[in-house]
Amino acid sequence: MNFDESQQTSADKEGSPYVKKERNLSMNYVFWCFLWAVTITVSDYTVERELIPDMLVWPMVLLPIVLTPVVFYQYYRFYSGVDEMTRKIQADSFVIAFALGMFILIAFMSLANIGVAEPGVNEIFAIFAISGMIGQVFRTVRYNR
């Protein structure tokens, strides 16, 4: 038997009970994130352009707001259900996201003094989301090399 298994094995692909649990939790979270992103986009698009009847405006505005705690709850379920190293990767990536996000944000705000456009709410959201992804990739590679 090969005892040095730094690469993915067939057992990983088939899935141990833990792998299946982690996959279910992450897919569940991804599903709710996707739904959340779709509702934000559809809500913005339809309400701003007045494409829906008045009676649907409030429900459409409230839908992404109502989904927000659901998404965070799904993340909490994912975070609580995964093993400790995955939790550490998640926590580390939040630190990296915050540091990188603040760096980019402060750089943009300083550059705004010399005429560069200041980041809006969407850009700020995107900066932190992308910084979080970079953090996750960075830490996952660090632990799984």
Next chain:
Amino acid sequence: MNNKLKVLRAERDLSQSALAEELDVSRQTINAIEKGRYDPSLPLALRIGRYFKTPIEEIFFEEM
């Protein structure tokens, strides 16, 4: 921190996946512990010790 997890595993002819399943963690976690990239929490270290019937200070030790 160093450890002899890989040695203990090899002595029992266990794969990383099998040990991970026994300890309810991912195989990547076992791999990272063996390579010294991740130090397990005390509860996980105790589970490892219990599984191999070995005191944790004999499995995990500081680098000299």
